[in-house]
Amino acid sequence: MDQKRIRNFSIIAHIDHGKSTLADRLLERTSTIDSRDMKSQILDSLDLERERGITIKLVPVKMLYTAADGEEYILNLIDTPGHVDFGYEVSRSLAACEGALLVVDATQGVEAQTLANAYMAVDQGLEIIPVINKIDLPSSRPDYVIREIEEVVGLDCEDIILASAKEGKGIDEILERIISKIPPPSGDPEAPLQAMIFDTEYDNYKGVICYIRVMNGTLRPGQNVQFTATGRVFPVEEVGVFRPGFTPCAQLTPGEVGYMVSNIKTIADAHVGDTITDNACPAPPLPGYRKVKPVVFCGFYPMDRDEYPQLRDALEKLVLNDSAISFEPETSVALGFGFRCGFLGLLHMDISKERLRREFGVELVATAPNVIYEIVTKKGEVIEAHRPSDFPELGDIDEVREPVIKLTLFVPADYVGKVMKLCQDKRGVYQSMDYLAPDRVRLIYELPLAEFIIDFHDKLKSQTRGYASLDYEYKELKAADLVRVDVLVSGEAADAFSFICHRDAAYHRGQAVVRKLKELIPSQLFEVPIQASIGKKVIVRSNVKALRKDVIAKCYGGDISRKRKLLDKQKEGKKRMKQIGKVSIPQEAFLAFLQVEEDEDK
Amino acid sequence: MFPSPPSGPFSVYIHLPFCLRKCPYCSFFSLPLKEEGRDRYIALIEGEMAAWKGTFAGGWADTVYFGGGTPSLLTPPQWKRLFDSLEGALPLGGTPEITVEANPESLTREHLSLWRERGVTRVSLGVQSFSDAELLWLERPHDGRRAEEALASIAEEGLSPSADLIFGLGGQTLRSWKYSLDRALSLGAEHLSLYQLSLERGSRWYSRPPEGRPDGYPFYRFAQWLLPRKGFAQYEIASFSLPGRQSRHNRAYWTNKPVLALGAGAWGYWGGRRCRNEDTLTGYERAVREKGRACMEWLELSEDEGAREAAVLYLRTAEGIPFGEFSSRYGGEILREILSILRELVPENCLEWRRESVALTPRGMRVGNSIWSLLI
Numbered sequence: 010m011d012q013k014r015i016r017n018f019s020i021i022a023h024i025d026h027g028k029s030t031l032a033d034r035l036l037e038r039t040s041t042i043d044s045r046d047m048k049s050q051i052l053d054s055l056d057l058e059r060e061r062g063i064t065i066k067l068v069p070v071k072m073l074y075t076a077a078d079g080e081e082y083i084l085n086l087i088d089t090p091g092h093v094d095f096g097y098e099v100s101r102s103l104a105a106c107e108g109a110l111l112v113v114d115a116t117q118g119v120e121a122q123t124l125a126n127a128y129m130a131v132d133q134g135l136e137i138i139p140v141i142n143k144i145d146l147p148s149s150r151p152d153y154v155i156r157e158i159e160e161v162v163g164l165d166c167e168d169i170i171l172a173s174a175k176e177g178k179g180i181d182e183i184l185e186r187i188i189s190k191i192p193p194p195s196g197d198p199e200a201p202l203q204a205m206i207f208d209t210e211y212d213n214y215k216g217v218i219c220y221i222r223v224m225n226g227t228l229r230p231g232q233n234v235q236f237t238a239t240g241r242v243f244p245v246e247e248v249g250v251f252r253p254g255f256t257p258c259a260q261l262t263p264g265e266v267g268y269m270v271s272n273i274k275t276i277a278d279a280h281v282g283d284t285i286t287d288n289a290c291p292a293p294p295l296p297g298y299r300k301v302k303p304v305v306f307c308g309f310y311p312m313d314r315d316e317y318p319q320l321r322d323a324l325e326k327l328v329l330n331d332s333a334i335s336f337e338p339e340t341s342v343a344l345g346f347g348f349r350c351g352f353l354g355l356l357h358m359d360i361s362k363e364r365l366r367r368e369f370g371v372e373l374v375a376t377a378p379n380v381i382y383e384i385v386t387k388k389g390e391v392i393e394a395h396r397p398s399d400f401p402e403l404g405d406i407d408e409v410r411e412p413v414i415k416l417t418l419f420v421p422a423d424y425v426g427k428v429m430k431l432c433q434d435k436r437g438v439y440q441s442m443d444y445l446a447p448d449r450v451r452l453i454y455e456l457p458l459a460e461f462i463i464d465f466h467d468k469l470k471s472q473t474r475g476y477a478s479l480d481y482e483y484k485e486l487k488a489a490d491l492v493r494v495d496v497l498v499s500g501e502a503a504d505a506f507s508f509i510c511h512r513d514a515a516y517h518r519g520q521a522v523v524r525k526l527k528e529l530i531p532s533q534l535f536e537v538p539i540q541a542s543i544g545k546k547v548i549v550r551s552n553v554k555a556l557r558k559d560v561i562a563k564c565y566g567g568d569i570s571r572k573r574k575l576l577d578k579q580k581e582g583k584k585r586m587k588q589i590g591k592v593s594i595p596q597e598a599f600l601a602f603l604q605v606e607e608d609e610d611k
Numbered sequence: 612m613f614p615s616p617p618s619g620p621f622s623v624y625i626h627l628p629f630c631l632r633k634c635p636y637c638s639f640f641s642l643p644l645k646e647e648g649r650d651r652y653i654a655l656i657e658g659e660m661a662a663w664k665g666t667f668a669g670g671w672a673d674t675v676y677f678g679g680g681t682p683s684l685l686t687p688p689q690w691k692r693l694f695d696s697l698e699g700a701l702p703l704g705g706t707p708e709i710t711v712e713a714n715p716e717s718l719t720r721e722h723l724s725l726w727r728e729r730g731v732t733r734v735s736l737g738v739q740s741f742s743d744a745e746l747l748w749l750e751r752p753h754d755g756r757r758a759e760e761a762l763a764s765i766a767e768e769g770l771s772p773s774a775d776l777i778f779g780l781g782g783q784t785l786r787s788w789k790y791s792l793d794r795a796l797s798l799g800a801e802h803l804s805l806y807q808l809s810l811e812r813g814s815r816w817y818s819r820p821p822e823g824r825p826d827g828y829p830f831y832r833f834a835q836w837l838l839p840r841k842g843f844a845q846y847e848i849a850s851f852s853l854p855g856r857q858s859r860h861n862r863a864y865w866t867n868k869p870v871l872a873l874g875a876g877a878w879g880y881w882g883g884r885r886c887r888n889e890d891t892l893t894g895y896e897r898a899v900r901e902k903g904r905a906c907m908e909w910l911e912l913s914e915d916e917g918a919r920e921a922a923v924l925y926l927r928t929a930e931g932i933p934f935g936e937f938s939s940r941y942g943g944e945i946l947r948e949i950l951s952i953l954r955e956l957v958p959e960n961c962l963e964w965r966r967e968s969v970a971l972t973p974r975g976m977r978v979g980n981s982i983w984s985l986l987i
Contacts, residue, residue: 534981535958555958558828559980561807563849564927565678565864570878570885570910571811573920579984591956 013193015264017085017222019102021127022112023120023478027142031112031174031183032070032088038180039072039084041252069102069220069266070253076188084187085266087207100129101207101281105222105266108136108191110183111164115141115149115171118157118449121419121480127162136191139164140183145173153446161445194224196263201292202226202234204261204269204285209276211329215247217273218255221285222266224295229260233288234271238280242288243271276329303335303351304412304483305358305462306395308376309365310347316371317346323369324348327361334361342505342587343599344374349395352378355462374600380459382509383410383486397507400493403544410486412458415440417480422448424473431468435460436489436511455484459509494519494548496526497540501590505599512543519549522602529598532556537592616666616882620673620704622863625656625697626874626888628680631716631752635821638813640876640890641680652875652892653689653696655899659873660700662903672701672871674708674860681737683713687721694729708732708859710773715753715761723768733858734765735773735804740780740787741794748781748821749808759798766799771856773802778830780808781823788830789837796841801856805834806849828977835973846929848976865924867940875905883917885910918945923983931963931970949986956985 022028036042072084087102103109109130113119130137139158141151155166170186172179208220221228228234232245247270249257261267273279284294311320328334335351352358358378365371382394385408386401394400400409416437420428422444429452432439437454445451456465461481469477494515496506506526510518519541526539530553537553564572586593629649630641642648675697685693710733711726718736726734740746741755753761765772774795778788795803807827810816835845843851847865850858863870864880872879875895877888888905889895898905912920918941925932938946953962953969961975961982971979 534956534961534978556978556981558826558831558977560809561805561827561831561849561977561979562809563804563806564924565861569864569920569924570887573923573987576923576980576984576987579980580987583984 012196012198012262012264014080014082015085015193016082016108016187016191017087017106017194017264017266018108018110018187018191019087019106019130020110020112021123021130022110022142023114023117023123026112026114026117026120026123027174028088028112031110031140031142031172032086034174034177034180035072035084035086035184036070036253038177038184039074041070041072068253069105069251071250071266074184074188077185078188082188083265084184087266100133103130103133103135104205105207106135107194108138108187110187111137111139111158111162112142113139113154113158115143115151115154116146118150118154119161119419119445120478121417121451122478124162124419125417125480125482127164137164138170138183138186138190139166140170140172140179142172142174144171145176145178157445157449161451194264196223196225198225198227198262200225201290202228202232202285202287203292203295204228205295206279206281206283206285209279209281209330209332211276211326215270215272217276217279217329219269219271219273219279219285220266221261221269223261223263225263225292226287227260227262228269228285234269234285235288235291236278236280236283236285237291237294238283239278241278243273243278246270246272276332281332303333303353304380304458305352305354305378306349306381307352307358307378308339308341308344308347309336309350309362310341310344310374310376312372312374314345319369320348320365320371320373323365323371324350326369327364331361333357341376341599343596344376347373355466377602378462379509380412380462382491384408385410394509397493397509398504400509403492408488409491411489411491413455413484413487414458414461414481415484416454416456416461418452418454418469418477419445419479420450420452420473420477422450424477425450425452427472428452428469428477431465431472432456435465456481457487457489458483492543494522495542496522497538497542497547498526498530498594499535499537499590499592500540501592503589503594506602515541515543516548523549523551525601526598527551527553529601530592530594533592535591616668617670617869618668619670621667621670621869621871622674622676622860623672623701623871623873624860624877624879625675625677625693626680626872626877627652627677627682627685628875629684630679630681631684633815635750635815636808636810638811638817639680642892646686649685649689653685653693655896656693656874657696657700658899658903659905660696662899663871663873664700667702670702670869671704672707673704674863675701675703675710676860677709677711679712681714681717682711683717683719683722687719687725690722690725690729703730710735710858710860712737713761715758718761718764720764720768723764723770727768727770731770733771733773733802735775735802736762736765738762738774738791738795739777740783741791742783742787744782745780745787749777755794759794762795762798762800771802772798772800773804773852773856773858774800775804775806777806777808778834779824779827781821783825783830785829785833788833792834792837796843802850802852802858803834803838803843804849805831805851807831831977835976844929845973845976848927848971848979862928865927867921867924872906885912914941915945918942919949919986922949922986926971926979926983926986929970931965931968933968935967952985953982957982 020028069087073081074084075081087105111127141154143149144151151171155169158164159166170179170182203225204221204223206219206221210218212218228248230245230247233242234245235242247257248261248267249255250267255268286292311317324336333353336348339349340346362375384392384394384406386405387407418428432454435456437456440453440455442450442452490512491509492512492515493507493509496503506522523539523541532554534556536555539551540547541549583593586595628641632643633641709731711731712735714737738758739749739751741758743755746754762772762774776791810820838851842853845851846857869881870879872888875888875892876890879886886906886909889898889907895905922932961972963970963972
């Protein structure tokens with residue numbers, strides 16, 4: 010196929026703005042999917058994606074389209090996730106495209122996330138085709154949305170397409186516009202091979218499958234290719250395209266999007282973002298894109314302690330398909346052996362937990378998410394602290410730095426006050442506020458990531474009835490007055506309960522922890538003092554009163570064996586508790602501090 | 612199969628499992644038996660006694676305890692027959708302590724005078740409360756007035772009265788508890804068993820607990836304050852008595868002395884092992900008819916378990932663990948281990964350390980279970 014008749018594009022849209030439905034219509038219109046096989050959200054293959062109506066993993070598909078000029082074109086759609094956590098996936102798919110459809114809901118207008126992704130596309134030099142979707146809805150306001158796209162995004166909307174993916178309106182126009190406006194890929198089929206890996210997937214039979222976009226040269230089975238990041242060489246066994254399933258073909262030429270199988274057994278050999286070249290005449294690597302780094306961490310522990318090996322296997326397999334997850338073994342007093350896992354955000358964490366459960370059958374306990382701190386000691390050393398116990402003694406700390414995000418919020422004007430209050434409560438620093446329209450405001454705050462991941466999204470949703478949208482990007486590490494609050498039970502430090510927080514919040518959070526522990530630790534023979542302290546300074550204290558009385562019972566002949574059994578039971582119960590000094594602390598106390606609150610309305 | 616009998620004193624427990632009806636908190640073996648059923652049961656007890664007869668090489672019964680059930684449901688002629696058989700089969704000591712349990716609704720003057728004639732020394736009356744409302748709540752078949760008459764009649768007959776009282780009852784107040792204690796004392800009780808309503812497995816209330824049970828702490832605390840001022844010493848977790856009126860029989864349990872068990876479901880301690888009789892009427896009947904003796908299981912504890920259990924039992928009593936006796940019976944090493952646990956893990960104000968023993972203080976008795984669970 011003539012390179013001139015290839016178009017590579019992706020779709021940028023906010024959740025619920027109709028991206029998946031639009032993709033379904035494009036597949037139908039180009040007869041890529043037989044109408045008998047058509048189901049909605051066809052590209053979202055994970056059950057989770059269908060249930061939640063979101064796209065998590067990018068999925069490419071090749072379509073053949075005969076345009077009004079009578080020529081047949083190849084259209085490669087590289088579908089992208091819409092959620093803020095998956096921004097890196099977006100940047101990857103954009104790198105494989107020359108253009109993008111910017112889909113905006115005619116009733117909602119531009120959302121924070123859409124804006125961020127649109128800018129990312131503009132920055133990468135992509136041609137952008139704005140589309141207003143859902144014009145069939147009675148509440149649609151196309152004129153208003155057009156003005157917003159022009160003013161907020163800064164795109165020319167003179168010949169914007171008005172569409173209704175649901176009713177099939179505007180689909181032909183979109184296809185024609187893709188042909189006329191998005192440039193064909195450049196690249197020389199005779200030049201040395203350069204192909205970029207934009208995603209990987211693991212298959213039990215074929216090994217690692219690399220999703221690639223060929224920039225220069227030609228890729229064929231039988232060729233020996235080199236991965237420039239590792240220098241390792243593999244023979245190509247199969248190449249193919251997405252129709253939308255894996256469909257083998259003879260070769261991939263410049264501009265084409267497809268996959269490659271070459272018997273790679275470990276994901277470490279195929280980095281997303283790496284360049285594949287011909288081992289016989291290696292070419293320089295393509296400019297890579299930003300490597301993603303997990304920013305949110307939590308512990309995953311098997312519900313049943315014996316299932317540790319199963320959890321490890323499941324995590325290893327999950328990482329084969331999602332290279333953004335990191336994990337390393339960790340132990341906890343309360344939960345036993347498990348893993349400390351790193352994610353790109355809360356949704357990513359939640360999705361991963363759910364995938365482990367569904368796809369691998371592992372029931373697990375997730376601890377509350379946290380971030381990584383950087384500590385500069387008095388000696389000038391820089392330490393990475395993953396958990397409170399990594400913090401040095403108070404006197405040895407010169408400075409603590411925490412990750413800070415730039416948070417962009419699109420808020421209906423009525424809710425601005427509430428949202429500003431929320432940001433301030435979360436230690437946000439105001440940056441700017443501007444009116445996108447008389448009733449829509451863009452707020453920008455700098456906010457500690459640690460505060461953001463606790464419950465910011467939920468609070469924002471409930472305080473704005475779901476009318477606010479947000480986007481964030483990781484900004485920098487910033488010094489803050491953070492302290493480790495230790496919890497002492499009967500004078501002994503109980504590591505599992507210590508936490509990091511801002512000094513101003515230490516008293517309140519310390520009080521909450523002490524109060525909770527007081528509820529959860531049963532009365533013992535001794536009075537049990539519970540204290541929260543910063544360094545040596547105790548900031549909160551309370552006591553679990555000594556046990557006053559057990560049940561007083563008679564004990565004659567027959568009762569002795571029965572009494573003994575009761576005492577044995579009492580003792581067994583105690584064995585399951587963790588001893589800190591003389592104090593027995595029940596498992597529930599630890600769980601109460603570790604576990605993520607289950608959120609039903611996700 | 613049966614260990615050799617003791618050469619010194621031993622105790623005898625005879626279980627009489629009849630009740631008018633089963634109380635909702637009771638988990639003991641009991642039967643709502645008719646008149647002829649009782650005769651048949653007495654015949655089985657006689658059969659069991661006959662099987663033991665003649666095997667007590669030099670040993671003698673120092674205490675006998677008729678427990679239930681409701682032993683006072685047996686008629687005076689039945690009692691007469693029971694005593695005749697007992698005296699014929701078992702060697703009794705010179706001044707045996709003989710106790711009968713009785714309930715107010717079925718205790719009569721005839722019972723008492725017969726018992727006195729046949730050597731009974733104590734009567735333990737299941738009063739539970741003198742408050743009508745509390746007795747109704749407990750579903751007992753007697754009222755406060757009947758309990759008063761019954762208790763008074765025991766002293767009038769010249770027998771030593773003991774009363775059982777329960778705390779932690781629905782609607783019970785400290786005032787009503789004090790009333791029950793005062794009534795018991797003024798009607799001549801010389802011994803009190805005070806315990807908390809607990810819903811044990813096998814009772815009707817176990818799975819469907821009644822509402823409104825108050826915390827037992829203030830009731831027990833109050834009794835521990837009041838009774839010593841009335842001359843009653845607390846000599847065990849749930850037992851208070853005037854001087855010289857302690858139950859020798861119960862002490863035998865707490866100090867692991869030999870106890871011969873007779874009757875369906877009765878527990879004994881014989882030859883250093885705990886044993887239990889067949890606990891269904893048909894099983895008991897078959898065993899007695901076929902073998903004479905009715906022991907169903909012997910509980911074998913390891914030396915270590917036996918010693919720990921003994922320590923727990925000793926700690927029920929005000930005398931506590933006697934170092935000399937304990938180490939000669941169970942060894943010095945386990946004694947040292949037990950004492951070090953007590954020293955390290957139990958608050959000082961819960962223990963009274965003496966030269967030759969250690970015992971729980973009143974405070975320690977209140978948290979006995981928690982202390983014992985450290986030792987088991």
